[in-house]
Amino acid sequence: MIVVENIRKTFELTKKQRKENNTDEKIAVAVDDVSFTCEPGRIFSLLGPNGAGKTTTLRMLAGILQPTKGKIEIQGVDVSINANEARKHIGFLTGSTGLYERLTPNELIKYFADLYNVSDEDFKKRKEELYTLLDMHDFQNKRIGRLSTGMKQKVSISRTMIHDPEVVIFDEPTSGLDVITAENIIKLIGDCKKQGKTVIFSSHIMSEVDLLCDDLAIIHKGGIVYEGTMQQFRENMTADNLTAEFIRIINASNNAEI
Numbered sequence: 001m002i003v004v005e006n007i008r009k010t011f012e013l014t015k016k017q018r019k020e021n022n023t024d025e026k027i028a029v030a031v032d033d034v035s036f037t038c039e040p041g042r043i044f045s046l047l048g049p050n051g052a053g054k055t056t057t058l059r060m061l062a063g064i065l066q067p068t069k070g071k072i073e074i075q076g077v078d079v080s081i082n083a084n085e086a087r088k089h090i091g092f093l094t095g096s097t098g099l100y101e102r103l104t105p106n107e108l109i110k111y112f113a114d115l116y117n118v119s120d121e122d123f124k125k126r127k128e129e130l131y132t133l134l135d136m137h138d139f140q141n142k143r144i145g146r147l148s149t150g151m152k153q154k155v156s157i158s159r160t161m162i163h164d165p166e167v168v169i170f171d172e173p174t175s176g177l178d179v180i181t182a183e184n185i186i187k188l189i190g191d192c193k194k195q196g197k198t199v200i201f202s203s204h205i206m207s208e209v210d211l212l213c214d215d216l217a218i219i220h221k222g223g224i225v226y227e228g229t230m231q232q233f234r235e236n237m238t239a240d241n242l243t244a245e246f247i248r249i250i251n252a253s254n255n256a257e258i
Helices: 015-020 054-063 083-087 105-115 120-133 149-161 181-196 206-212 230-236 244-257
Strands: 004-013 028-039 043-047 070-076 090-094 167-171 199-204 215-220 223-229
Touching: 004 054, 015 028, 015 215, 028 054, 028 070, 028 199, 028 215, 028 223, 043 181, 043 206, 054 070, 054 090, 054 167, 054 199, 090 105, 105 120, 105 149, 120 149, 120 181, 149 167, 167 181, 181 206, 206 215, 206 244, 215 230, 215 244, 223 230, 223 244, 230 244
Parallel strands: 043 199, 043 215, 090 167, 167 199
Antiparallel strands: 004 028, 004 070, 215 223
């Protein structure tokens, strides 16, 4: 379970950044007073345009960034107080996470399994399940630096899931993947729900959101501008389709600020 209470994240701007952004402000607010709850056995989608604060929020959930203010609990553990304990429960996939290119997928994934104290028996079982799902057997012993973007994404996903986390955070999970592999990732996310895991993911592909999502929130300019169930979103939409409704909500938020 994920509980987010009134989190705020600010960054100090350098002199160069202030000049580039044409501002005298020394502090930039990336996320402001954001709250939501993600329940086990449900899939929560965090949506927003580029620069909305989406990835910053997900990184705070994963313990990579500390909130300037507010509270985040992962499986009852306060991330600000005990980030290492919280991380034991989390699998976090992001497109910006680097892979050590001199290692093979087998070496890298075994390394992360060892970090999480995964037993040899469980490692072999989980690895085989993931490699089969993602069709990774053919390149498991090749150096990561020689792999394609899609292959690297598969390695990242396997690393994310190898310790069978209770909470899974996917930031653009199908980015760079071919259609068949993307479908397998969709299946993986659905399986996580069936297993009772807490799943939160972001995507720009509204068909994925429509297919998977139980609950959603839309973040814009650092704040939540919509939150509800997917059923409520469909029932209350006034636009012709989900993408158009998403854009309508963003535009309405912009107009409300004028």
